Amino acid sequence: MGKAEDHAEFLALVGRNQGIVLKIAHSYQNNATDREDLVQEILAQLWRSFPKYQQDRAFSTWMYGVALNVAISRLRQTGTPPLPLDADLSDSIAAPAGKEPDPRISELDRFIQGLDPLNRALLVLYLEERPYREIAEILGISETNVSTKISRLKQRIREEIPPCRST
Amino acid sequence: MPFDLIQQRGRTMNLEDMKKAWEILDQRLAEQNRLALQALTDNRIDRAKSALWPLVIGLWAQTLFGVSLVVPFAMFWIRHMDSVHLAIAGILVHAYGLMMIIDAGSQLAMIRQIDHGKPVLEIQTSLAKLRDRRVRLAPWLYGVTGCLIWVPFLMVLFATLGADIWVKAPMVVNWFILSAAVSLAVLFLFQWLVIRRPGSWLARSIADMNAGKSLTKARKFLAEIEQFQKEEISPEPS
Secondary structure: OOHHHHHHHHHHHHHHOHHHHHHHHHHHOOOHHHHHHHHHHHHHHHHHHHHHOOOOOOHHHHHHHHHHHHHHHHHHHHOOOOOOOOHHHHHHHHOOOOOOOOHHHHHHHHHHHOOOHHHHHHHHHHHOOOOHHHHHHHHOOOHHHHHHHHHHHHHHHHHHOOOOOOO | OHHHHHHHOOOOOOHHHHHHHHHHHHHHHHHHHHHHHHHHHHHHHHHHHHHOHHHHHHHHHHHHHHHHHHHHHHHHHHHOOOOHHHHHHHHHHHHHHHHHHHHHHHHHHHHHOOOOOOOHHHHHHHHHHHHHHHHHHHHHHHHHHHHHHHHHHHHHHHHHOOOOHHHHOHHHHHHHHHHHHHHHHHHHHHHHHHHHOOOOHHHHHHHHHHHOHHHHHHHHHHHHHHHHHHHHHOOOOO
């Protein structure tokens, strides 16, 4: 396949899955500039790695793997703990112009930003409702390990958040 | 801990709430992304529209210039029907003025028909048609006529001043015609080179010159949008 065809195929595949990149950038960086930089870095890495993508795997699974690796590495390079959440940016997503504000988004943001990079990846994939087998493949851990970690995450939520009314 | 934060704020969330919030976040990020792209597109379309203004002004100026030729030269050849060479000279310049008006009017109509609210590809297509028209017709409409028209123009000018050079100084007219023929030969040589090597620097330069700076600039802004839309989902291939 020629370079132009590769590029066209890459554009089509990434275009269909660009929400993944946006959500991962949103989950791993706190302000608009850093998020944009992370989106660019992820896209650049996806393009560099594209020749190694094996078509027998789901593109989204491969994309999660590459994007999360970049996001985790970047977070580690820039150093944890993360910067304070950009309140304006979070609010603009939680309550965009013309829409009802949704406090759940702000709360979710704050919650995600408090997690370490790997648990953040786990939560992102769990919220994306990826099967345990796929989460295991993406994070490079066993399926049993995924199940255990998610159980712990749920346990933690149950312990720290009392049985509650829904919002 | 983030959970403490949630509780401190008097709000509680469970996993189902989180999943719901995640879904909403997904939709809003996509919407925000779409709006950002739209804002950039609008900005570039406005700039492309503004870039066309010099061309529009130029075309109106061309129309006025055409009118300024048509009226006096029509009056001239009507008054000199008894002298064939002067009548023909007057008619030629008159026709040249009409051609300028018609050409400018037709280009202004094409610009007027460009709907800047339409998708970028459609605007680009309209601009490409306008450019193609200018590039294709300019050498013949303005190149060929420009090489020749000054001869009857000067004949009429001298006649208006009281000197019929066709009769009184035929050598001067012959020299004019020879000069016009040389310019025409040079023009054809360039056209031949352009047709022979359409991708060459010379061909591109002549095409850009005939298209005009305004059109080139407007197309550049629209190309930026196209590029941005590509970058939105992909980096440039290395």
